[in-house]
Structures are given as structure tokens and as C-alpha cells.
Amino acid sequence: xxxxxxxxxxxxxxxxxxxxxxxxxxxxxxxxxxxxxxxxxxxxxxxxxxxxxxxxxxxxxxxxxxxxxxxxxxxxxxxxxxxxxxxxxxxxxxxxxxxxxxxxxxxxxxxxxxxxxxxxxxxxxxxxxxxxxxxxxxxxxxxxxxxxxxxxxxxxxxxxxxxxxxxxxxxxxxxxxxxxxxxxxxxxxxxxxxxxxxxxxxxxxxxxxxxxxxxxxxxxxxxxxxxxxxxxxxxxxxxxxxxxxxxxxxxxxxxxxxxxxxxxxxxxxxxxxxxxxxxxxxxxxxxxxxxx
Amino acid sequence: xxxxxxxxxxxxxxxxxxxxxxxxxxxxxxxxxxxxxxxxxxxxxxxxxxxxxxxxxxxxxxxxxxxxxxxxxxxxxxxxxxxxxxxxxxxxxxxxxxxxxxxxxxxxxxxxxxxxxxxxxxxxxxxxxxxxxxxxxxxxxxxxxxxxxxxxxxxxxxxxxxxxxxxxxxxxxxxxxxxxxxxxxxxxxxxxxxxxxxxxxxxxxxxxxxxxxxxxxxxxxxxxxxxxxxxxxxxxxxxxxxxxxxxxxxxxxxxxxxxxxxxxxxxxxxxxxxxxxxxxxxxxxxxxxxxxxxxxxxxxxxxxxxxxxxxxxxxxxxxxxxxxx
Numbered sequence: 001x002x003x004x005x006x007x008x009x010x011x012x013x014x015x016x017x018x019x020x021x022x023x024x025x026x027x028x029x030x031x032x033x034x035x036x037x038x039x040x041x042x043x044x045x046x047x048x049x050x051x052x053x054x055x056x057x058x059x060x061x062x063x064x065x066x067x068x069x070x071x072x073x074x075x076x077x078x079x080x081x082x083x084x085x086x087x088x089x090x091x092x093x094x095x096x097x098x099x100x101x102x103x104x105x106x107x108x109x110x111x112x113x114x115x116x117x118x119x120x121x122x123x124x125x126x127x128x129x130x131x132x133x134x135x136x137x138x139x140x141x142x143x144x145x146x147x148x149x150x151x152x153x154x155x156x157x158x159x160x161x162x163x164x165x166x167x168x169x170x171x172x173x174x175x176x177x178x179x180x181x182x183x184x185x186x187x188x189x190x191x192x193x194x195x196x197x198x199x200x201x202x203x204x205x206x207x208x209x210x211x212x213x214x215x216x217x218x219x220x221x222x223x224x225x226x227x228x229x230x231x232x233x234x235x236x237x238x239x240x241x242x243x244x245x246x247x248x249x250x251x252x253x254x255x256x257x258x259x260x261x262x263x264x265x266x267x268x269x270x271x272x273x274x275x276x277x278x279x280x281x282x283x284x285x286x287x288x289x290x291x292x
Numbered sequence: 293x294x295x296x297x298x299x300x301x302x303x304x305x306x307x308x309x310x311x312x313x314x315x316x317x318x319x320x321x322x323x324x325x326x327x328x329x330x331x332x333x334x335x336x337x338x339x340x341x342x343x344x345x346x347x348x349x350x351x352x353x354x355x356x357x358x359x360x361x362x363x364x365x366x367x368x369x370x371x372x373x374x375x376x377x378x379x380x381x382x383x384x385x386x387x388x389x390x391x392x393x394x395x396x397x398x399x400x401x402x403x404x405x406x407x408x409x410x411x412x413x414x415x416x417x418x419x420x421x422x423x424x425x426x427x428x429x430x431x432x433x434x435x436x437x438x439x440x441x442x443x444x445x446x447x448x449x450x451x452x453x454x455x456x457x458x459x460x461x462x463x464x465x466x467x468x469x470x471x472x473x474x475x476x477x478x479x480x481x482x483x484x485x486x487x488x489x490x491x492x493x494x495x496x497x498x499x500x501x502x503x504x505x506x507x508x509x510x511x512x513x514x515x516x517x518x519x520x521x522x523x524x525x526x527x528x529x530x531x532x533x534x535x536x537x538x539x540x541x542x543x544x545x546x547x548x549x550x551x552x553x554x555x556x557x558x559x560x561x562x563x564x565x566x567x568x569x570x571x572x573x574x575x576x577x578x579x580x581x582x583x584x585x586x587x588x589x590x591x592x593x594x595x596x597x598x599x600x601x602x603x604x605x606x607x608x609x610x611x612x613x614x615x616x617x
Contacts, residue, residue, distance in 0.1 A: 035412055083590065091597035093412065097355075098549065101542060102589030109583035220538075224423070227416060266427035273420040276413055277405045 002135050007257045008250055013142045015249020016149035017211065021204035021222055022229035023156060023241040024197030030236020031173040031193045033093050034084060037100040040222030041107035042198050046072060046205025047214050048115055054122050061122045061210050062148060068206050069199040076198025077191045079103070084194065085187065104219060111216040121213040145207045152203055156196070157238040169193055173236060228272045297477030308469070315462055319455040327454045333567045334461040335523060339540070340547035340559025341468045342515040346508050347545065348554035349481060351488030352407065355415040355541050356422030357516055362536035363398055364391030364517030365524035366429060369441045380444040388521050395517025396510050398425075403506045410491070419541070426536035437532035443525055457526040464522060468515055472556050475511075480504055488554070550592055552601030561600050 025039040049068045053059040083103065087096040124141075131138045160166035171179040172189045180186050208214060208222075225248070233244025251271065252264040259267070298305065315334075319327050339357075347353050368387035376383030406417050429437035446456070475481045483504045486494035495501045524530045543566070550565060551558030566588075574584055596603060 033412075035416070083594075087590075087593050091593050095549065095593045095597065097412070097415070098542070098545065099590050099593045102586040102593075105582045105586030105589070109580060109586065113579065113583075227420075231416070260431075262431040263427070266424055266431065269420045269423040269427065273406075273417050273424065276409060276417045276420070 003257070006136050007253050009136050009138065011250035011253035012246060013146045013211075013249070014252060015246035016146040017204065017208060017245070018225055018229050018248050019233075019242045019245025020149040020152055020207065021201065022226035022233075022245055023153060023238050024200040024204075025223075025226035026230045026233075026235055026237070026241045027169075027193055027197045027200075029230060031169060032084075032088075032190055034088065035093075035097045035100070036084075036197070037097055037223055038104035038107060038219075039100075039197075039201055039226050040219035040224075041104045041111075042072060042076070042201040043205040043208065043222045044111060044214065044216060044219045045075075045107065046202030047209040048111060048120070048205075049202065050206035050209050051115075051120050051122050054124070060124055061206055062144060065148065065152075065203050065206050068202045072202035073195045073199040076195035079198070080194030081187070081191045085190065104223070108216045108219055115216070117215055117217070119213045119215045120209070122209040124210070141210055145211050148207055149204075152200065153238045153242055156200060159196075160238065165192060169196075224268075228268050231272050231275045294474060294477055297473075301473075312462070312466060316459075319452070319458050324452070324454050327458050329567060329571055331454060331458045331461055331526065332571065333564050334458070334465045335519065335526075336543065336547055336563030336567055337560045338461065338465040338468050338519055339516065339544050340551070340563055341465075341472050341556065342512050342519060343544035344548050344554065344556075344559060345472060345475065345512040345515070346505070347512075348548050348558070349476065349484040349488065350505050350508055351491075352410075352505060352509070353415050353545060354418040354512075355545070356418030356420070357512075357544055358535075358537050358540035359418075359422035359425045360395040360399065360513045360516035361520035361523065361540055362422075362426060362429060362532070363395045364520030365530050365535040366435055366437065366441070367391050367394035367517070368521040369443050369524055369530060370436070372444055373441060376444075380446045383444060384446045384521075384525060388518050391521035392514040392518040395520070396514035399510045399513030400506075403509050407502075407505050407509060419538075422536065422538070422541060426532055429536060430532040437536075440529055440531040442529050443527075445528070446525055453526075457522070460522055461526075464519060469556065471511075471515070475508075476556065480508070484508060485554070546589060546592070548599070550596070550599055552599030555599075555601050558599055558601055565600070 021043050024042075025036055028034055028036050028039075046068050049071060050061050050064045053064045053067070054061050083099060084096055087099040131140055131143070160170060168179070168184050168189055169192065171182070172184055172186050172193075176186050179189070204222075229241055229244035229248050231244075232247055233242070234240030248268065251267060255264045255267040256262075315330070318330050322330070339361075343354065343357050368391035371390045372380075372383040372387045376386065402421060406414065406421070409417050426437075429435045431438070433439075445453075475484075483494065483499040483501070486497070486499055487501050487505065491501055520535060524535060527534060547559045547562030547566060548554075549562070551560065551562030569588065570581070570585060574581060577584065598606070
């Protein structure tokens, strides 16, 4: 019984991370129909930026989240307007997938060149004092990670639902032409969407840095995770990403507990394929551009 | 239809025969390193062609064809190591059939559900299938994916291994080219290309879309599986990570994109350009190899969305239109 609770608790912490790291991917896919294979690389950029700020300047990783988000916001906007938009116009959505893959390779190579291929981890002073609640062990670091993931996801949901920018993004996702007729600059909105997505990927990276040691090749793993979360939960909404992320987290810890420690990945992809076949729109499916 | 196509393409066929003749001389003329480069170009072109049967002709871009390379390699490898001890050549011959057969069966099992998905959803589902198979191959001990498998040597009698595999791949490439040419110019090829443009309309006009795409998917998987067997033998020792490589899946797409999607000459041009660029020109720059490959990919999609053949064709049409005026 205690083992079960511990497994679920670990799964929830991991799931919060999965959800946050996938929400940007989901937004881009939902609004533009672009599969961003460089998403994991942007997550890794966030992790390395946070590591650099902690290592070189002594900034607490949680406090490093806002500046990291700001930097990647700019990066995402330029990336979309400069590259992705061109690729979609000149070729197709499937071909734009290759462009993002190319960028992922470039970013991974750059990270290796700048930061070396070794494992890095961020260890602030409050690391390693476990908290025991009713026989279940919580690491305060992981709790802080889960809490910041939830806060950020809530903030994104608020931005999308309540602010002008969020309304414009949702309108463009629902129907680009109608939005443009109402005076929305769709190109700019796509740029903004990408920027928001990159910012949240960066925040996820900073938090991942606290919880798990990381190295540049991990980017592929985080892209794949984002994929599975989005197909599980549904495209284009923070709620879907949260549900998908938590499910994936529990599934992952559950599989390694019940079947064997080397099987979570196989399980993850099997679920991905099954979900695509049974319900491609995800559990909280949203009929945005990408899923139509 | 086929005989008319042969007549229409007779100069192309003559040129191909001459090229194959020239290619057969390569191992006698060039240094072993360049024979290996040639081997890689042939393998890449053949893989690209096998991919294009479903990806280029029917428009179903598979992002997980590496699964069939891995399936073929490990099926044949296990078969040869466990059942064909001491008979490397017979084992290799039968291994080709086993590899192709296992890939075909696996493709047939997933074909019906997975080919109902279109566009990006199909691409992603195939990526998922290849990841599941790779993970299982790596983690279930009887497949020996993580330990690795040493394959029997088939380049015996003092023959140079790179020349042996060069010729095997040359034969395989010729066979696959003939198959692709026959399909493209047969009734089913016309049906596939109609599906690529608009599947619902094609179906309405009487193209048996379901049957056409399923059979093409299985054929493509079988050919990729056989190539996987050859590739495994040319490596000599295989692990999960050396044959189930996502780069393979993506490279098959890149060769076609670079050369020209849905054409037969496309994968040849694409693989020759990519292999020569990455192996010969950039072979020394290992630390930024990945960066340059990525940059090439980006430039490729932006500058030549229709591939190199697309460039030529555009130039040709412009000239013709200019002459008519």
C-alpha cells in the first residue's frame, strides 16, 4: 500500500514536469499545426541557461526562471518569423518538421560545443533534506519543482483565457481567415505563440535541471515526452497537457515498479501509438488546426 | 502500360545500364575508402527508393522506417546465428528472405490501423512504432539487442569485404529500381499518385485505396528489411542502437526531398549529394558534423522544396515557355 502511494507520488512529481515541458509543444501544434521537433532542444537550452546562471552568477534556479523565459521568448519569436514561417510557406507542414529537426541537430551540437557533452546538474543549498509525510518520502526540491510547474501552467491557462493576447491566439487557432478579417495580424500571432511556447519550454528546462541531471542528447527524449503527453491529453490546451503529463508520469513510475525498470519507454510509445489509433485528438481533444 | 513505359523511357534505360556497368568497375579502379563511400551511396539510394514506394508515390511519409531495417537485421541475424551455423552463404541467402519476411509480417500487422491515419499523424505513429520495437529489442534478452550479435562472415575466400558488399548492394539497388519503375508505370502506381494528390477523390473515382496503400506499405517494409540484412552483414556486429536509428528514418526522407519526391532518380541524386558532402567533404569536421547536417536540412527545405530534379524541371519549363512565345 505504502509502495503504491509512493509510486503515485513520484509519478505526480514527474508528471508535473512532463506537463510543463509539453505545454509549449502542444500550443504550437494546436495553433499552427507545426510539429516542433526542436522542442526538446529548447527545453535543454533553458536547462543550460539556468545552470549557467546558477553556476556562474549564483542565482537560485527557481529565481532564474523568469529571465530564462524572457530570453527564450525572444528566441522563439525570431525562430518562428525567420525560419518556420518561411518553411511552411515554401513547402508543407510535414517538411517544416524536417526544418525543426535540422534546428534540433544544430542546437544540440552547439550545446555540446559550449557546455561539453558531460552530465550537468543544478544543486541549490536546500537539496537533499527529504520530507516524510505519513511514510511517504517527498524531496523538497521535487516539491518545489512540482509547485512551480503547476503555478506556471495555471499562469499560461490564465493568459490564454483572460488576456487580449490569449484571445487573439485562440481566435487564430480556431480560424485564421476569420481572425485576419477581424484585424488580427496572424503572422505576428504565430510568432507570439512560438515565443510563449519557447518561454515555457525554457522554464521547464530550468526546473528539470533541479530534479534530474541532464546532457545535450536528452533533447530527443524531451521531444518524445512532449509528443506522448500531447497525444494523451489533447492538443492546444494547458489542461490537456496537465492531464497527459500526470498520466504519463504515473504510467512511467508504475511501469518501472510493476514490469521492470527498463520498460517505461516501450510502454510510453506503445501508449502513444494506441492513442493515435483510438483517439487521435487526445482525451481532452480540442479541434484546433493541428488536429483537424 | 509497362511496355509503353519501357518504350517511352528507352534512353533512360540505356543510360541506367551504362551507369550500372560503370558502377560495376568502381572496386577495380578506386581506393577502398571510395568503394566504401560508393557502398554507402548505394545503400542510401536503395533505402530511399524503398521508402518512396509508400512515402513518395502514395504520400504517406513514414518517420519510422528504421524499424524495418532493425527488424530485418535482427530477424536474419538471430536466424543465421541460431539455425545456420557453419553455412554462412546459404544462411545469408535464407537470411535475406527471413529478414524481408519478418518485416513484411510486422508491416502487415500494423498496416490496417496505422494507414488510416494521415499526414503528420501517420508520421508520428510510425515514429512511435519504431521506438517501441527498438525498446523491446533492447530490453528483452532473447533478442540480444543490448548485448549485440556477431554475424557470420560472408566475404570469405580472401575477397575484399568492401568489394563484396559493394556488389551485393549494387544488385539490390538494381532490383529495387526495377521494382519501383514497374510499380510507378503500372496501374497501381497511377492509383498511388492519385491518392497522393487527393485520397478521397481517388477513392471516389474507383482507386482501391485501402488495398493499394497496404500492399505498398508491406512491399516497402520487406525491401527495407532485406536492405537491413545486407547492412547488418556489412557491419559484422549489430546492436539495437546500430540498426534502429532514427537518423535512418529521417535520412530516407532527406534523400527523397533533396533529389525530388516521388521520382526514381531522386533518391540517387539525394543520397549521392548527401553522402559525398557529409562523408568526403565534411569527414574531417567531426565536432560540428551534426551542426552542418542540421543546417543543410534547413537550407534544403527552404531553398529547394521540390528537390534538385524540381530545380531542373522548373528550368526546363521556363526555357520551353520562353521558346514558344
